[in-house]
Amino acid sequence: MTADRHPWEMPISESELTSATRDLDEAHRETLPLMFARAHDLSEELTETAPRDPATTSARRVFLMGAGGAVVTFALAACGSRARFVSATDTESPSESGSPSESESATASPSASAGAYTGELKGVALSAALENQAVNAYQSALSAANAGKLGTVPPAVSTFMKTAMGQHADHAKAWNSALQNAGKQPITGIPLTSQQSVAAALGKVTSVDEAARLALKLEDQATQTYLAAVSTATDKRGIDMAASIAPVEAMHAAILNFILGENLVPNAFISTDMAAKPSDLTV
Amino acid sequence: MSRDDVDVRLLKELTEQSQDLNSDAVRITREALERFTEEAAATQRRSRWSRTGVVGVLTGAGTLFGAGRAAASSDDVMALQTAASIENLAVSTYQTAAGLPFIQQGNKTVAEFIAKTTEQHREHAKAFNSAVTQAGGKPQNAADPKYDAVVKKAMPGLKTPADVVKLAISLEDVAAETYTKNVGQVSNAQLRRLFGSVAPVEAQHRAVLLTVQSLLADGKADLIASPTQPDKLPATVGSVGIPDTFYPTKNASPVNEGAVK
Numbered sequence: 447m448t449a450d451r452h453p454w455e456m457p458i459s460e461s462e463l464t465s466a467t468r469d470l471d472e473a474h475r476e477t478l479p480l481m482f483a484r485a486h487d488l489s490e491e492l493t494e495t496a497p498r499d500p501a502t503t504s505a506r507r508v509f510l511m512g513a514g515g516a517v518v519t520f521a522l523a524a525c526g527s528r529a530r531f532v533s534a535t536d537t538e539s540p541s542e543s544g545s546p547s548e549s550e551s552a553t554a555s556p557s558a559s560a561g562a563y564t565g566e567l568k569g570v571a572l573s574a575a576l577e578n579q580a581v582n583a584y585q586s587a588l589s590a591a592n593a594g595k596l597g598t599v600p601p602a603v604s605t606f607m608k609t610a611m612g613q614h615a616d617h618a619k620a621w622n623s624a625l626q627n628a629g630k631q632p633i634t635g636i637p638l639t640s641q642q643s644v645a646a647a648l649g650k651v652t653s654v655d656e657a658a659r660l661a662l663k664l665e666d667q668a669t670q671t672y673l674a675a676v677s678t679a680t681d682k683r684g685i686d687m688a689a690s691i692a693p694v695e696a697m698h699a700a701i702l703n704f705i706l707g708e709n710l711v712p713n714a715f716i717s718t719d720m721a722a723k724p725s726d727l728t729v
Numbered sequence: 730m731s732r733d734d735v736d737v738r739l740l741k742e743l744t745e746q747s748q749d750l751n752s753d754a755v756r757i758t759r760e761a762l763e764r765f766t767e768e769a770a771a772t773q774r775r776s777r778w779s780r781t782g783v784v785g786v787l788t789g790a791g792t793l794f795g796a797g798r799a800a801a802s803s804d805d806v807m808a809l810q811t812a813a814s815i816e817n818l819a820v821s822t823y824q825t826a827a828g829l830p831f832i833q834q835g836n837k838t839v840a841e842f843i844a845k846t847t848e849q850h851r852e853h854a855k856a857f858n859s860a861v862t863q864a865g866g867k868p869q870n871a872a873d874p875k876y877d878a879v880v881k882k883a884m885p886g887l888k889t890p891a892d893v894v895k896l897a898i899s900l901e902d903v904a905a906e907t908y909t910k911n912v913g914q915v916s917n918a919q920l921r922r923l924f925g926s927v928a929p930v931e932a933q934h935r936a937v938l939l940t941v942q943s944l945l946a947d948g949k950a951d952l953i954a955s956p957t958q959p960d961k962l963p964a965t966v967g968s969v970g971i972p973d974t975f976y977p978t979k980n981a982s983p984v985n986e987g988a989v990k
Contacts, residue, residue, distance in 0.1 A: 600959040605967025613974045620975075654959070669929055676912050677922040689912035689925060693905055693976040696929030697936035701970045704940060707956025710842060711933045714849040715856070715926040 563630060566681055568724045570624050573688070574633035576671060576722060577618035579644060580664050582636055584611035586648045587657040596654050603654055603705060610661070610698045617691050624684075637729040638722070655706065662702045667720045668695040674721035692716075801864035802916045807988035809861040810869035812911065812924070814987025815904050816854035818872035822880050822900060823847040826893045835890050838953050839941060843893075846934055853927050860923060866989070873987040876903060891945045898938045903980060905931035910981035928976070936970040943969040 563571040584607045591599040591607075622632035638644075644664070651657045672692035676685050696716065703710050826832055827843050858868035872880075883896050908928035912921050944953050947963055 598960065600962055601964035602962035602966040603959060605964045606971075607967070609968040609971055613971065616974045673922065673925045673929070676925040677918050682913055685921065686913040687975075689909050689921075689928065690975040690978070692925065693909060693929045693932030694971065694973055696933050697971045697973075700933040700936040701940065701967070704937065704955075704957060704966075704970075705959050705962075710937045710955065711846065711849065711930060714852040714930060716929050717926075 562729055563625075563727065566679060566684060567625065567628060567630060568727060569675060569679065570621050570628075570684070571630070571633050571729070572638075572722060572724055572727045573671070573675070573691075574618050574621035574625065575636055575638050575727060576664075576668050577614045577621065578633060579636045579638060579641060580614040580661075580668060581611055581618060583644065583648060583661060583664055584608075584614070587651065587661070590648075590651060590657070591654075595652065596657060597652075599654055600705075603658070606698075606701055606705070607661075610665075610701075613694060613698075617694075620687065624687075633729075637727060639726045639728060640722070658702050658706050662699055662706070662708075663720075665695050665699040665702065667722060668692075669699065669716055670718045670721040673716050674718040677718070801866075801920070804984050805915050805917075805920055806861060806864050806866035808911050808915055808924075808984040809857045809864065809920070810866060810989050811873065811982055811984055811987035812904075812908060812927075813854050813857040813861065813869040814871060814873035815876070815900075815907060815982065816850045816857060817870065818877055818880060819850040819900050819904065820847055820854060821872060822896065823850065825884065826887070826897070829887060829893065831888075831890055832893060836950055836953050838955050839890055839894075841955075842937060842941075846897075849930060849934075853930075856923060856927070860920065869987060869989050871987075873982065875982070875986055876900065890950075891942065894938050894942045894945065898935055898942065901931050901935040901938060903982060904928075905935060905976060906978050906981040909976050910978040911984070914984060932976060939972070940966055940970040 587596070588604070588607050588611070590596050591604065618633070622634075625632050644660070647660055648657075651660060669692050672688040672695070675688040676692075679685050679688065700710060702708075703712070823843050823846055827840065827847065832840055832843065858870075861868050871877075880896065880900075883892075887893055887896065905928050908924045908931065911924040912928065915921055915924065941953050943963070943965055944950060947965075949961075949963065952958060952962055
């Protein structure tokens with residue numbers, strides 16, 4: 447039981463609560479070295495098991511294989527005064543759909559080349575890219591908020607965005623650590639087929655509500671991608687890492703649901719319908 | 730069309746979307762269990778052949794082929810039974826809490842959350858016990874013994890909603906930590922998917938409860954509402970519900986803690 451981590455018996459002030467929260471955050475950040483160590487172990491395992499011939503890569507070894515559902519892309523659709531996201535099957539590769547968007551090309555890793563990530567390392571790279579996408583989305587929303595483009599931003603929303611963004615950055619760092627230790631380039635950009643539509647949606651956001659709904663979709667996709675990963679991966683350390691991140695993304699979603707006034711915990715089980723697939727990775 | 734009309738339409742649409750998503754999730758979990766059942770049955774058939782000695786050599790090959798794929802180990806069965814025991818305890822604890830006068834007559838959103846969460850834990854228990862049965866084990870209908878004692882000790886001291894929330898946070902954390910660890914412990918993909926689909930839900934329960942706890946501590950119970958008033962929420966609400974960058978497992982229950990004896 448961990449009840450002693452959250453003392454609350456006596457009402458305390460907000461400043462005291464903030465301080466306590468900071469302590470908690472610091473305490474949990476103590477787990478980071480452990481996770482990076484796991485990332486190092488993971489990279490060693492992946493290097494040892496990496497197929498020498500990419501053409502013979504077995505599906506059994508593919509980490510983070512999606513559930514086989516439709517690739518989810520995001521589009522902002524008007525729905526009265528509010529906005530919602532709709533999913534669509536995205537069968538177009540960047541080359542088929544034209545030139546990459548400015549945001550995509552600006553954030554793609556310059557050192558990454560086609561086919562650079564194979565086997566389970568492709569799943570690791572996909573994870574890093576998804577985390578980068580989330581960081582970028584929150585950063586863009588915060589920039590828009592600072593520029594006054596979202597109207598009045600409640601302090602709780604601002605705090606949430608900063609906290610979630612920091613956690614996503616740590617997740618990306620962990621996955622990239624595994625890639626680097628395996629001799630691969632880290633994913634510093636967002637080489638994902640969905641990024642063009644996500645960037646477009648971000649550009650159209652004009653309210654906190656819309657920004658939160660976009661973030662909710664990204665959090666749900668991340669959670670589901672990690673669930674798909676633990677179902678298909680074979681490396682225990684990769685499974686452990688994905689398993690330890692999925693609940694955190696789900697918690698982000700719960701807070702967003704609270705802020706948005708949505709069903710707080712809408713589902714008894716997490717699905718994988720929105721999970722990203724290795725083929726969503728463009729490097 | 731009045732604003733009320735629009736809101737009702739939106740509410741209906743969102744409710745339908747939510748129900749669709751939940752149905753999808755339940756369907757996927759059921760499919761995982763069905764796959765597990767099929768493969769467990771195949772393993773049992775191989776095992777029966779082995780016992781009869783009719784096709785001993787072939788059985789050896791078959792068991793080897795099935796190892797680590799569908800066959801549930803004794804640790805798998807115990808982990809599922811322990812998970813069911815944690816869920817059983819959560820259900821009974823929330824049910825008791827729901828009957829307390831300060832919950833019944835208190836914050837409506839808290840009461841609704843307790844009711845919904847109870848139902849979700851009941852579904853989890855059912856799923857875990859279904860997997861236990863399909864793996865050839867006995868379903869666990871009792872509560873986790875370690876935490877049952879903790880709950881029994883805490884019950885007389887539940888005098889306020891905050892007391893209930895604190896106890897619930899502990900139970901949800903144990904569940905989330907245990908299942909997060911179980912994902913890497915069980916022996917086949919179907920069970921990893923089952924534990925992996927439940928752990929984030931328990932973490933979400935905890936996130937909500939941590940937020941409720943902070944609002945209660947701050948004397949802002951009126952903001953525990955759906956929808957809430959985001960502009961009035963203290964800044965801490967943005968972080969207090971998401972304290973972990975990586976979900977910890979140091980308090981995870983051992984796989985045999987709630988196993989059927």
